[in-house]
Amino acid sequence: MAVATLPHSGAHEEVDQLYKETRDLRLQGFLLFLISDCVLFSSFIFAYFYMRNSGQGWPPPGIHRLDVAFAAVNSVILFGSGATMHYALENWKHGNFNRYAMFMIATIVLGLGFLGGQAYEYTNLIVKEHVTWAGSGIFGASFFTLTGMHGFHVSVGVIYLFILLLQSVHGVYTKEKYFGLTAGTLYWHFVDVIWVALFSIFYLV
Amino acid sequence: MSTAAVSHGGGIADHIHPEPQGFIRRYVFSIDHKIIGIQYLITGFVFLVLAGLLAEVIRTQLLHANGGFVSADTYNEVYSVHGSAMVWLVIIPLITGGFGNVIMPLQIGARDVAFPWLNMLSFWIFPVAGLMLFSSFLMGAPVAGWTEYPPMSLQAGAGTSMWAAAIFLVGVSSTLTGINFVVTMFQMRAPGMTFTRMPLFCWAQLATAPLLMIATTALAAALAALFMERQFGVPFYDPTKGGSPIMWQHMFWFYSHPAVYIMILPAFGMISEIIPTFARKPIFGYKMIAFSSMAIALAGFMVWAHHMFTSGLAPYLQLPFMILTFTIAIPTGVKIFSWVATLWGGKIHFTTSMMFAVGFLALFTLGGITGIFLAAVPFDLHVHGTYFVVAHFHYVLVGGSLMGIFAGMYFYFPKMSGRLMSEKIGKWHFWLFFIGFNGTFLPQHWLGMLGMPRRVPTYDPQFTFWNQFSSISSYVMTFAILLFFINILVSLRNGKKAGPNPWGARTLEWQIPSPPHYYNFKHIPTVYGLPYDFSQPLPYKGLEEELTDTPVAVGAH
Numbered sequence: 001m002a003v004a005t006l007p008h009s010g011a012h013e014e015v016d017q018l019y020k021e022t023r024d025l026r027l028q029g030f031l032l033f034l035i036s037d038c039v040l041f042s043s044f045i046f047a048y049f050y051m052r053n054s055g056q057g058w059p060p061p062g063i064h065r066l067d068v069a070f071a072a073v074n075s076v077i078l079f080g081s082g083a084t085m086h087y088a089l090e091n092w093k094h095g096n097f098n099r100y101a102m103f104m105i106a107t108i109v110l111g112l113g114f115l116g117g118q119a120y121e122y123t124n125l126i127v128k129e130h131v132t133w134a135g136s137g138i139f140g141a142s143f144f145t146l147t148g149m150h151g152f153h154v155s156v157g158v159i160y161l162f163i164l165l166l167q168s169v170h171g172v173y174t175k176e177k178y179f180g181l182t183a184g185t186l187y188w189h190f191v192d193v194i195w196v197a198l199f200s201i202f203y204l205v
Numbered sequence: 206m207s208t209a210a211v212s213h214g215g216g217i218a219d220h221i222h223p224e225p226q227g228f229i230r231r232y233v234f235s236i237d238h239k240i241i242g243i244q245y246l247i248t249g250f251v252f253l254v255l256a257g258l259l260a261e262v263i264r265t266q267l268l269h270a271n272g273g274f275v276s277a278d279t280y281n282e283v284y285s286v287h288g289s290a291m292v293w294l295v296i297i298p299l300i301t302g303g304f305g306n307v308i309m310p311l312q313i314g315a316r317d318v319a320f321p322w323l324n325m326l327s328f329w330i331f332p333v334a335g336l337m338l339f340s341s342f343l344m345g346a347p348v349a350g351w352t353e354y355p356p357m358s359l360q361a362g363a364g365t366s367m368w369a370a371a372i373f374l375v376g377v378s379s380t381l382t383g384i385n386f387v388v389t390m391f392q393m394r395a396p397g398m399t400f401t402r403m404p405l406f407c408w409a410q411l412a413t414a415p416l417l418m419i420a421t422t423a424l425a426a427a428l429a430a431l432f433m434e435r436q437f438g439v440p441f442y443d444p445t446k447g448g449s450p451i452m453w454q455h456m457f458w459f460y461s462h463p464a465v466y467i468m469i470l471p472a473f474g475m476i477s478e479i480i481p482t483f484a485r486k487p488i489f490g491y492k493m494i495a496f497s498s499m500a501i502a503l504a505g506f507m508v509w510a511h512h513m514f515t516s517g518l519a520p521y522l523q524l525p526f527m528i529l530t531f532t533i534a535i536p537t538g539v540k541i542f543s544w545v546a547t548l549w550g551g552k553i554h555f556t557t558s559m560m561f562a563v564g565f566l567a568l569f570t571l572g573g574i575t576g577i578f579l580a581a582v583p584f585d586l587h588v589h590g591t592y593f594v595v596a597h598f599h600y601v602l603v604g605g606s607l608m609g610i611f612a613g614m615y616f617y618f619p620k621m622s623g624r625l626m627s628e629k630i631g632k633w634h635f636w637l638f639f640i641g642f643n644g645t646f647l648p649q650h651w652l653g654m655l656g657m658p659r660r661v662p663t664y665d666p667q668f669t670f671w672n673q674f675s676s677i678s679s680y681v682m683t684f685a686i687l688l689f690f691i692n693i694l695v696s697l698r699n700g701k702k703a704g705p706n707p708w709g710a711r712t713l714e715w716q717i718p719s720p721p722h723y724y725n726f727k728h729i730p731t732v733y734g735l736p737y738d739f740s741q742p743l744p745y746k747g748l749e750e751e752l753t754d755t756p757v758a759v760g761a762h
Contacts, residue, residue, distance in 0.1 A: 025319045025392050032384040036422045043426030043456060045442065050452045060447065134438040136448040141439045145430070
């Protein structure tokens with residue numbers, strides 16, 4: 001196998017096999033980007049558990065447990081947007097532009113709804129409970145940093161989806177070539193998955 | 206006769222794009238991987254000069270037991286910026302962005318990397334971040350060493366925030382490069398170039414790229430937290446607010462231990478190219494060298510806490526981290542023995558490049574062995590934070606990575622410029638560097654064993670002799686590096702014409718003109734075997750027109 005053999009029978013089939021599959025380089029690159037983004041979140045989650053286990057109990061003295069019910073409703077909104085995003089892409093693949101646009105708008109609205117919910121939760125914490133980013137010890141630091149990072153990702157996602165919608169209205173994508181939409185969908189699901197982790201570690205355990 | 210019959214499916218760079226015209230598009234904001242690689246090399250070497258001058262400030266300060274060359278505060282700033290710059294602005298960019306960009310796409314038979322525009326972005330982040338790091342001197346540079354442990358890094362001047370931002374940006378650049386390289390090597394290899402036919406330099410880059418992509422992001426989190434704590438008072442590391450300084454050490458070393466493999470694996474790769482070429486012998490243990498790179502990269506993620514044996518790490522964690530660290534010696538030993546076995550019975554040509562490669566073998570082995578010492582908890586407790594550690598990592602980073610970079614420069618300079626570097630100046634460069642390097646760092650082993658702490662501007666007078674020996678040797682080393690730059694400048698103008706393949710090497714990049722055309726290959730070649738089988742015919746087809754004047758049609762395959 002390792003010996004230099006000049007063209008032997010079968011070599012050309014091997015070569016053809018290797019090059020016939022048309023693969024989109026951007027998809028792989030984007031997935032790798034999501035992996036490295038995931039490591040960023042993982043590092044902060046590691047920091048959260050490290051600080052959480054450093055004594056004192058959790059939540060630290062003087063801080064109430066977070067409101068699970070409200071966050072659960074908000075989570076359902078975000079997961080719902082994941083479903084609508086999925087159907088938006090499916091409809092695009094099948095050429096149903098109107099349904100695609102409808103689901104896309106639904107996703108954007110649900111995403112904005114989630115952000116609104118998060119803003120409400122932040123306001124509640126800061127105004128009523130006086131829990132702040134810098135002034136409430138490691139609880140405020142880890143909670144606001146991680147959910148803030150996630151919220152930032154959602155905001156970027158909403159803007160990106162809006163741009164994608166405009167692009168598809170202007171005919172940038174076709175039924176065969178729609179990498180932007182695939183990337184948007186992947187990104188949106190990624191944001192969902194991160195939220196599953198954050199919801200579990202902040203509200204459930 | 207061409208391989209155009211083979212259908213090319215994937216790559217963006219599958220057909221020939223017209224070369225951009227105009228100086229700016231060609232040499233400044235270029236998307237050509239070769240130009241970008243050379244930009245990385247030039248920028249990295251500029252930072253090498255700056256960080257090297259800082260090293261000379263350190264050595265000059267240590268000429269006398271009482272110091273006196275700079276103040277103690279300045280001394281802290283100097284060694285902190287020296288370390289940070291050498292790691293993030295010199296070795297990593299030179300060895301990944303520099304050589305990786307210039308050589309890797311040529312070796313796999315591609316016309317460019319997967320995302321040329323992203324590549325340009327990666328590069329341009331890097332000099333900006335470098336300027337930010339050095340500008341931190343204007344506002345009170347970081348003082349806690351390149352590791353910037355809190356609480357000291359929390360208390361230092363504004364420059365530490367600048368440091369964090371600069372390193373974060375370098376990290377973004379590294380991450381993007383890593384993504385780019387992984388996709389390039391997975392998707393853009395020439396037909397027939399299976400993974401087990403890929404040159405070993407590419408294997409080394411393939412092991413490095415995931416480290417760039419994954420480990421660097423972990424550091425980004427640690428830096429972001431440091432930045433937030435310093436600028437907005439968000440508690441992460443301050444123990445008085447519930448944070449933990451040890452947490453920084455975990456997050457920092459979870460990146461920075463893999464980072465030492467980022468700095469050494471590509472050098473391994475270049476050595477694996479240079480040694481068979483100048484021994485005129487097939488490389489010994491191709492697959493073992495390739496897989497050991499992967500093993501090192503993987504194991505590199507599981508050993509970070511060996512930097513923290515004196516930081517209050519739980520005793521039951523010390524033993525596993527010690528043993529895991531020892532296991533890294535196995536794949537590394539596989540490589541060393543394979544290179545030695547390649548040399549065994551070969552017809553060795555002692556060009557400058559080969560001398561640096563053989564020097565690398567000796568020095569890196571020494572540095573690796575002291576690494577095993579340091580991994581042993583009882584020994585580490587004794588010498589932690591002393592000059593023994595300084596000697597150890599300079600043996601692997603200067604004796605290893607930097608020697609690898611020099612070997613690679615002498616080897617690949619003809620491919621980049623079309624001219625050979627002067628062997629005469631090169632030999633002077635090698636011997637002065639080799640002697641100066643050992644004179645500088647060998648005595649530091651015993652200074653450390655005797656208990657001389659690192660990062661202190663003064664020392665006990667009993668250490669004076671070896672410190673002066675070390676400092677004077679370091680001037681020799683600096684002079685050798687000056688010779689290297691003189692050699693580059695002289696050879697660019699007056700060097701002998703190299704021709705396509707001055708070394709008789711067999712990988713793809715040597716089968717095309719030096720410097721290569723913008724489009725690299727007129728026709729993408731087909732690969733039928735390993736590139737290291739000296740005495741066999743070349744295992745490529747479709748290269749017949751590469752060295753002729755046949756014009757290429759833009760848009761052709």
